[in-house]
Amino acid sequence: MPADDPQLARVDAYIEALFAPEDDVLRENLRTAERAGLPDIQVSPSQGKLLYLLAKIAGARRVLEIGTLGGYSTTWLARAIGPAGRIVTLELDPRHAAAARASVDRLANAPAIDIRVGPASDALRAMAAAGEAPFDLVFIDADKVRYREYLDLCLPLMRPGGLILADNVIRDGRVADVLPLDDNARGAHAFNAAAAAHPRLESIVVPVIRRYLDGLSISRVRD
Ligand code: SAH
Ligand code: DHB
Ligand code: MG
Numbered sequence: 001m002p003a004d005d006p007q008l009a010r011v012d013a014y015i016e017a018l019f020a021p022e023d024d025v026l027r028e029n030l031r032t033a034e035r036a037g038l039p040d041i042q043v044s045p046s047q048g049k050l051l052y053l054l055a056k057i058a059g060a061r062r063v064l065e066i067g068t069l070g071g072y073s074t075t076w077l078a079r080a081i082g083p084a085g086r087i088v089t090l091e092l093d094p095r096h097a098a099a100a101r102a103s104v105d106r107l108a109n110a111p112a113i114d115i116r117v118g119p120a121s122d123a124l125r126a127m128a129a130a131g132e133a134p135f136d137l138v139f140i141d142a143d144k145v146r147y148r149e150y151l152d153l154c155l156p157l158m159r160p161g162g163l164i165l166a167d168n169v170i171r172d173g174r175v176a177d178v179l180p181l182d183d184n185a186r187g188a189h190a191f192n193a194a195a196a197a198h199p200r201l202e203s204i205v206v207p208v209i210r211r212y213l214d215g216l217s218i219s220r221v222r223d
Contacts, residue, residue, distance in 0.1 A: 001040055001211050012046060012209040020049035026075060029103045033070030036099040042072035043141070043167060047208050047216065051139065051165065054218065055080035058163050060136035063111075065089035066120045066150055067142030071100030071113075073167075077139065078110045085111035088127075088135075090120040090142070121146065124153035134159035140166040140191075144184040147191035155200065160223040166191060169205055170215030195219050 003009040022045055033042070043051065055063065055077055061084065063077050068091035077087060091097040097117045104113045116123050120142050138154045140147055147166060154164065169175060169192055174185035195203040195217055203219040 001044075003209050003213075004211055008209050008213065012044065016045045020045040025107065026072070028106070029070060029072050029075055032103045033072070033099050036070070036095060038070045038096055038099055042069055043076070044208070044210055047167070047210075048073060048076035050206075050208075050216065052076045052080040054163060054165065055137055058137055060163070061085040062133060062135045062137075063087045064135040064138045064154065064157065066124075066138070066140045066154070067091065067167075068100045068115055069096050069141075071103045071115075073139060073141065074100060074104055074113065075107065077137075078104065078107055078113060081111050083109050083111060086114065087111055088114045088116065088132075090116050090118075090123045092117070092119055092142070121149060121153060124150065124157065128153070128156055132157060135162060137163045138165065140164065141168070144168060144171075144187035144191075147187050148194055151191060151194055151198075155221070158221045160221055162221045164195075164201070164217075164219040164221065166195075166217040166219075168214055169217045170207055170213055172212040172214070175215075192217060 003012055060081055068089040074089050094117050097115050101115055135157055140150050169188045171185045171188055174180050175189045180186045180189050195201055200222050201219040205215045205217045207213055207215050
């Protein structure tokens with residue numbers, strides 16, 4: 001979905017055409033999601049490429065995703081980590097999970113992809129209790145009001161030096177309000193404040209172009 005602002009749309013189209021052209025697999029992923037009636041709210045192609053590069057730079061093998069939708073961001077991450085890795089991705093809505101399953105089952109050279117259906121908080125607590133092996137990278141992209149909770153719940157699941165990424169942390173600049181009025185902006189505002197101040201994290205937010213100006217936060221867990 002292009003940006004509303006024509007200048008931002010032009011810049012994003014330029015970056016996308018040069019660095020993140022969509023291929024048949026990504027297009028088929030979006031067609032599957034559309035046919036299943038899923039909302040068109042996945043990361044942009046440029047953002048997908050950024051996730052891919054961050055995962056590669058981090059040398060990530062074990063990835064946790066919170067918010068699967070139709071598996072579009074999962075596909076970018078799967079391509080970065082390759083067949084020796086593993087992705088655990090958490091999704092509340094069984095219809096979203098089913099569309100994602102159909103799409104990721106078509107991927108070649110993919111890691112093991114474990115889609116867990118249910119509230120993400122429950123799954124995160126269950127993983128901690130089960131002594132799940134540590135993750136190298138977490139991508140938080142589910143319900144914005146719980147981002148702060150997800151940060152707390154996923155930190156014990158991370159290896160030292162691991163990366164925590166979170167989508168939608170700028171929300172058209174509404175996060176910069178002292179007291180954001182809408183729930184989602186308030187959720188992102190609380191998350192950003194926690195990521196900035198957390199003694200175990202070093203963090204930044206990178207603005208990204210979506211329908212409006214949004215952002216991806218990047219945090220590294222201290223060794
Ligand atoms: N990461 C995806 C987009 C995710 S959209 C991509 O870029 O391709 C957000 C997803 O989070 C939706 O599919 C929604 O159903 C899911 N979600 C919302 N609340 C949730 C919860 N409490 N637990 C797990 N998933 C949730
Ligand atoms: C929307 C966008 C997202 O990236 C997301 O994770 C959830 C909702 C939206 O534009 O509504
Ligand atoms: Mg998102």
